[in-house]
Amino acid sequence: MKDVVREIVNKHHNDPASLISILQEIxxxxxxxxxxTIYEIAEALDISESKIYGVATFYTQFKFKKPGLHQIKICQGTACHVKGSNPLLDVLKSNLKIEPGDTTSDGNVSLERVACLGCCALAPVMVLDDEIHGKMTQDSTSEMLSSLKEKKSKEEDRD
Ligand code: FES
Structure with missing residues (x-):
């Protein structure tokens, strides 16, 4: 069992009633x-993996795929939709060659669709690694993606 799983499960006294907290912390x-990880939690709590999946899939906060190094979230709320978030999503999908919920094959970028981010005056809005980018256009979206590619190639040159 991985140390991190053991520590967190032990902290909650192997109590299945703490499943959500355990999943969040892990x-x-x-x-x-x-x-x-799901298998290890099931063993430690003596409950079935399907029970854990049943709980975890109910909450959108839980992710089952490894996230990319960078995460782009695009708001799909009403204000952003009206201001053209769909064409921006198309730019992201065609450029990254992934669908929302996926990560690029090089592990660099994950794409996610999210509900209103609470800053509708800035619509259409995206979040890159927790930084809000408002009034996005197709050009600024392409620039954002180019800067991520540049960053990645610089990091590779350093390695
Ligand atoms: S609808 Fe996008 S921030 Fe509110």
């Missing part, structure tokens, strides 16, 4: 809930 540590 996801905070690991970025997502892998199949292996």
């Amino acid at each position: 996801q905070t540590e690991e970025g997502h809930l892998s199949e292996e």
Whole structure:
């Protein structure tokens, strides 16, 4: 069993009633809930994996795929939709070659669709790694993606 799983489960006294807290804490540590992690939690709490999936899939906060190094969230709320978030989503999808909920094959970028981010005056809005980008256009979206590619190639040159 991974140390992080053991520590968190022990902290909650192997109590199945603490399942959601356990899942949240492990996801905070690991970025997502892998199949292996779900198996280990099931063993430790003596409950079935399907019960854990049943609980975890009910909440949108839980991720089962490893997130990318960078995360782009695009708001799909009404104000952003009216201000043209769909064409921006198309730019993201065609450029990254992934659908929302996925990560690029190089592990660099994850794409997610989210509900209103509460800053509708800035619509259409995206979030890149927790930084809000408002009044996005197709050009500024392409620039954002180019800067991520540049950052990645600089990091690769350094390695
Ligand atoms: S609808 Fe996008 S921030 Fe509110």
